[in-house]
Amino acid sequence: MRYIPHTEDDVRQMLRAIGVASVESLFASIPEKLRLGRSLALPKAASEQEVLAELAALAARNAHAESHDWFLGAGTYAHFVPSAIDALASRAEFYTSYTPYQPEISQGTLQTIFEWQTMICALTGLDVSNASMYDGASAAAEAVLMAMRLTRRHKIVTVGLHPHYRDVLRTYSAGPQGVVAEAPREASGRTVPLSNLLDRETACVVLQQPSFLGVVEEVRAAADAAHAVGALLVVVVTEALSLALLRGPGELGADIVCGEAQSFGVPMSFGGPHLGFLATRSSFVRQMPGRVVGQTLDARGRRGFVLTLSTREQHIRRERATSNICTNQGLMLLRATIYLALLGRRGLRELARMNLAKAAYLRARVRATPGLRLPISAPGFNEVVVGVPGSAAHALKHALDDRIVGGLDLAPYASEFGPALLVCTTELASRSGIDRLVKALSQAG
Amino acid sequence: MSTDDRQSVGPETLGNAARGLAYEEPLLFERSRPGRVGYSLPALDVPPVAPEDELPAALLRADCEGLPELSEVDVVRHFTRISTWNYAVDLGLYPLGSCTMKYNPKVNEAVASFAGFARTHPLQPVALSQGLLYLFHQLEKHLAEISGMDRVSLQPAAGAQGELAGVMMIRAYHEHRGERRTKILVPDSAHGTNPASAGLNGYEIVSVPSGADGVLHPEAVAAVMGPGVAALMLTNPSTLGLFEEHIVRIAEIVHAGGGLVYGDGANLNALLGVARPGDLGIDVMHFNLHKTFSTPHGGGGPGAGPVGVKNLLAPYLPVPVVRKLSGSEGDGFALDYEFPHSIGRLHGNFGNVGMLVRAFAYIRTLGPDGLRRCAEMAVLNANYLLARLREAYHVPFDRPVMHECVLSDARLEGTGVTTLDVAKRLIDHGYHPPTVYFPLIVHGALMIEPTESESLEGLDRFVDAMLAIAREAEVDPETVRSAPHFTRLSRLDETRAARKPILRWQPGPFEA
Numbered sequence: 001m002r003y004i005p006h007t008e009d010d011v012r013q014m015l016r017a018i019g020v021a022s023v024e025s026l027f028a029s030i031p032e033k034l035r036l037g038r039s040l041a042l043p044k045a046a047s048e049q050e051v052l053a054e055l056a057a058l059a060a061r062n063a064h065a066e067s068h069d070w071f072l073g074a075g076t077y078a079h080f081v082p083s084a085i086d087a088l089a090s091r092a093e094f095y096t097s098y099t100p101y102q103p104e105i106s107q108g109t110l111q112t113i114f115e116w117q118t119m120i121c122a123l124t125g126l127d128v129s130n131a132s133m134y135d136g137a138s139a140a141a142e143a144v145l146m147a148m149r150l151t152r153r154h155k156i157v158t159v160g161l162h163p164h165y166r167d168v169l170r171t172y173s174a175g176p177q178g179v180v181a182e183a184p185r186e187a188s189g190r191t192v193p194l195s196n197l198l199d200r201e202t203a204c205v206v207l208q209q210p211s212f213l214g215v216v217e218e219v220r221a222a223a224d225a226a227h228a229v230g231a232l233l234v235v236v237v238t239e240a241l242s243l244a245l246l247r248g249p250g251e252l253g254a255d256i257v258c259g260e261a262q263s264f265g266v267p268m269s270f271g272g273p274h275l276g277f278l279a280t281r282s283s284f285v286r287q288m289p290g291r292v293v294g295q296t297l298d299a300r301g302r303r304g305f306v307l308t309l310s311t312r313e314q315h316i317r318r319e320r321a322t323s324n325i326c327t328n329q330g331l332m333l334l335r336a337t338i339y340l341a342l343l344g345r346r347g348l349r350e351l352a353r354m355n356l357a358k359a360a361y362l363r364a365r366v367r368a369t370p371g372l373r374l375p376i377s378a379p380g381f382n383e384v385v386v387g388v389p390g391s392a393a394h395a396l397k398h399a400l401d402d403r404i405v406g407g408l409d410l411a412p413y414a415s416e417f418g419p420a421l422l423v424c425t426t427e428l429a430s431r432s433g434i435d436r437l438v439k440a441l442s443q444a445g
Numbered sequence: 446m447s448t449d450d451r452q453s454v455g456p457e458t459l460g461n462a463a464r465g466l467a468y469e470e471p472l473l474f475e476r477s478r479p480g481r482v483g484y485s486l487p488a489l490d491v492p493p494v495a496p497e498d499e500l501p502a503a504l505l506r507a508d509c510e511g512l513p514e515l516s517e518v519d520v521v522r523h524f525t526r527i528s529t530w531n532y533a534v535d536l537g538l539y540p541l542g543s544c545t546m547k548y549n550p551k552v553n554e555a556v557a558s559f560a561g562f563a564r565t566h567p568l569q570p571v572a573l574s575q576g577l578l579y580l581f582h583q584l585e586k587h588l589a590e591i592s593g594m595d596r597v598s599l600q601p602a603a604g605a606q607g608e609l610a611g612v613m614m615i616r617a618y619h620e621h622r623g624e625r626r627t628k629i630l631v632p633d634s635a636h637g638t639n640p641a642s643a644g645l646n647g648y649e650i651v652s653v654p655s656g657a658d659g660v661l662h663p664e665a666v667a668a669v670m671g672p673g674v675a676a677l678m679l680t681n682p683s684t685l686g687l688f689e690e691h692i693v694r695i696a697e698i699v700h701a702g703g704g705l706v707y708g709d710g711a712n713l714n715a716l717l718g719v720a721r722p723g724d725l726g727i728d729v730m731h732f733n734l735h736k737t738f739s740t741p742h743g744g745g746g747p748g749a750g751p752v753g754v755k756n757l758l759a760p761y762l763p764v765p766v767v768r769k770l771s772g773s774e775g776d777g778f779a780l781d782y783e784f785p786h787s788i789g790r791l792h793g794n795f796g797n798v799g800m801l802v803r804a805f806a807y808i809r810t811l812g813p814d815g816l817r818r819c820a821e822m823a824v825l826n827a828n829y830l831l832a833r834l835r836e837a838y839h840v841p842f843d844r845p846v847m848h849e850c851v852l853s854d855a856r857l858e859g860t861g862v863t864t865l866d867v868a869k870r871l872i873d874h875g876y877h878p879p880t881v882y883f884p885l886i887v888h889g890a891l892m893i894e895p896t897e898s899e900s901l902e903g904l905d906r907f908v909d910a911m912l913a914i915a916r917e918a919e920v921d922p923e924t925v926r927s928a929p930h931f932t933r934l935s936r937l938d939e940t941r942a943a944r945k946p947i948l949r950w951q952p953g954p955f956e957a
């Protein structure tokens with residue numbers, strides 16, 4: 001076995017030092033009748049060459065963003081990933097280390113997290129960020145639990161929230177008796193005024209920006225409505241690139257901004273590992289879940305970084321911890337930090353404008369194409385609801401025949417628009433690809 | 446530098462380490478220069494739009510102030526340089542107890558990067574995802590066989606989320622039976638995540654004391670078991686590295702009282718192919734794929750924490766569930782969402798799929814004999830370290846261990862040297878320290894898990910370092926207490942960081 005270095009001589013020498021006769025006798029503390037007593041029924045070991053071939057064959061049975069033109073978003077986004085990210089994230093010093101418990105030999109990871117926290121604060125318009133959550137959905141769930149603790153209330157009103165996120169909120173908040181309700185939508189796709197839906201039992205409003213249907217929502221009005229009843233505003237962002245154009249929700253009154261940063265250099269990878277983020281006001285930091293890195297000095301007065309405020313965490317506070325999270329998404333945080341460093345102050349905006357332009361082009365083409373509709377008039381970023389003739393499933397099938405993954409069938413999520421797709425245009429969508437998509441969808445009826 | 450100067454700063458080499466050049470590197474923001482770029486975009490092939498024309502003015506930002514401006518060279522150098530400040534498994538022994546820092550095979554990285562895995566979308570048509578669904582189905586089956594559980598869900602993103610799922614299923618099970626149970630029993634040696642996961646579900650925690658021999662005794666469990674108890678959560682082998690030999694009797698007591706038994710799978714590496722939690726009375730457990738199944742720890746994740754259950758808890762598994770089609774449905778696999786008693790969804794998608802691919806490649810590479818060999822050599826390594834280190838370090842529970850051993854600093858009393866100092870001095874010898882001050886029931890604990898990846902001579906070098914530190918504590922305690930000396934930074938002031946938190950960089954002169 002190439003991962004295990006022991007020779008038979010080594011084993012004999014070690015057994016002698018321990019003072020036992022056999023490897024088997026090392027397991028003497030496991031009563032005989034509790035031992036398996038047979039080999040595990042698993043396929044026999046495969047060589048490296050065989051494993052590569054077997055996995056390549058499985059990979060070949062999945063469509064992916066290189067095999068098809070890709071217009072499917074809805075929380076997971078096909079963006080270009082610069083080569084430097086894979087190169088740097090493949091450095092063993094990053095990916096074969098663990099949580100930086102020993103700061104003197106973990107400054108690479110700690111400084112990266114501090115840089116991430118700084119950039120997330122800049123993008124969200126808030127004061128403090130943690131060192132990642134599992135994904136956008138669990139980040140939203142942790143934000144809700146945090147709001148429930150801060151307000152000691154149990155009602156949660158969601159606005160335009162991704163249905164999977166809403167499911168995860170329900171799962172997480174069931175223990176502390178949270179009640180989750182989605183605000184109704186207007187025909188425009190926008191949410192109805194919130195004030196009628198909120199009361200003194202509301203812990204928080206959870207507003208997705210842009211919404212699941214791609215609509216850019218009014219943050220300030222939601223913040224005012226939430227604050228008027230003593231509730232908090234949680235803004236959830238699933239398309240983090242939108243933050244390059246949109247004002248940090250913290251500047252518009254959001255108390256917690258959280259979501260998914262997969263768009264920043266993290267592969268889609270069938271939905272994970274992705275990168276949950278969570279930022280809040282400094283006054284709430286003691287209730288924030290997850291790890292956080294702070295600046296300090298070493299014994300000789302030089303700047304360094306450490307994990308800090310750990311009295312919030314499970315290994316210290318145990319059942320009174322702000323969260324049970326331990327291992328988080330460190331390597332994805334590294335990728336996103338590299339991504340933001342490469343794109344930087346100008347590149348991120350330029351890329352976001354490119355996404356916006358592609359969506360505007362798609363809208364223009366849809367508007368000009370008989371049979372297709374734009375049921376939502378409200379502004380959006382890089383996702384568009386496109387009404388199709390006949391059935392959405394049929395339209396998607398028609399696009400697939402032309403090797404196009406055409407978007408998400410909205411039938412299970414939002415039936416009021418008739419047969420419709422949620423179509424996403426990132427920088428990977430070419431003009432000719434959009435033209436082919438529009439043609440395929442319009443001809444499906 | 447003269448010969449005298451060299452001597453005055455100590456030896457050139459120490460243990461597994463030698464003096465070398467370390468690189469200074471500022472923060473990204475301090476390297477930033479206006480006008481530098483590290484990206485290139487294709488020419489826009491559609492008409493340009495102005496954000497002001499598309500989006501409400503009140504919602505627009507003027508600038509991404511706060512992000513740096515750097516060239517690709519700047520960024521590559523920055524991260525390459527700071528990476529050298531990290532210790533890592535690929536540099537050497539990383540004996541962090543309870544974390545199973547085994548070697549992370551390179552072929553696993555290669556397969557996970559295939560476009561047919563890495564560039565797939567969670568909402569793409571199921572018919573075009575059959576390679577992945579097959580892999581999920583196989584991995585579920587393999588984990589069920591390895592653990593002796595009936596069903597497995599791969600969804601939880603880390604061990605702690607697996608625990609959360611497990612406790613939720615326990616709660617759903619009791620609620621479905623119309624029983625109101627409010628307490629969960631947790632041994633005093635447990636990981637902090639156990640009580641935290643139970644607490645998040647609204648349970649009251651009842652701590653169960655370990656016996657004088659370090660293991661949990663049936664009487665201690667019987668004394669606190671009652672109709673209000675929903676479950677016992679335990680780790681086997683325990684965080685002391687000891688097999689809970691009374692587990693079957695303990696499970697019987699909990700079951701007889703109507704409770705369930707949760708198994709924390711953090712230490713499963715010790716049992717691979719030797720014994721199975723499902724055969725020991727465990728009803729629900731989580732796996733840590735980043736520990737037992739070699740997926741990299743990534744500087745703090747991602748992990749993956751699949752959860753395994755016995756059939757009685759299967760109706761409560763998180764959705765979606767992978768199902769093999771049968772009969773008239775044809776071949777292949779489907780994703781099922783409709784389970785009336787499911788605890789629901791825990792993850793936005795299917796969990797940390799990239800980690801599942803790696804773990805599957807690992808199980809395929811090792812096969813049944815290789816997995817058992819992992820357990821055997823991991824246990825051999827831990828017992829070898831214990832045999833060699835007991836001459837210098839106190840062993841609080843002196844009995845054969847499984848995959849890890851726990852020592853303490855009790856023998857160093859009087860030198861002024863504590864566990865923290867030993868840990869920091871190990872860094873000078875070129876090692877990552879063990880887990881320290883855990884489990885909580887051992888004062889000054891040093892919890893050492895070598896894993897099967899370490900060779901005999903590698904372990905001997907580590908032992909030499911530990912013994913040298915123990916000797917040094919007697920003759921030159923100050924050197925140990927002020928360690929590390931060989932690192933770029935010396936000991937960091939954690940109290941200062943917590944007292945006045947500085948959690949992001951801000952322009953202006955550096956101030957700590």
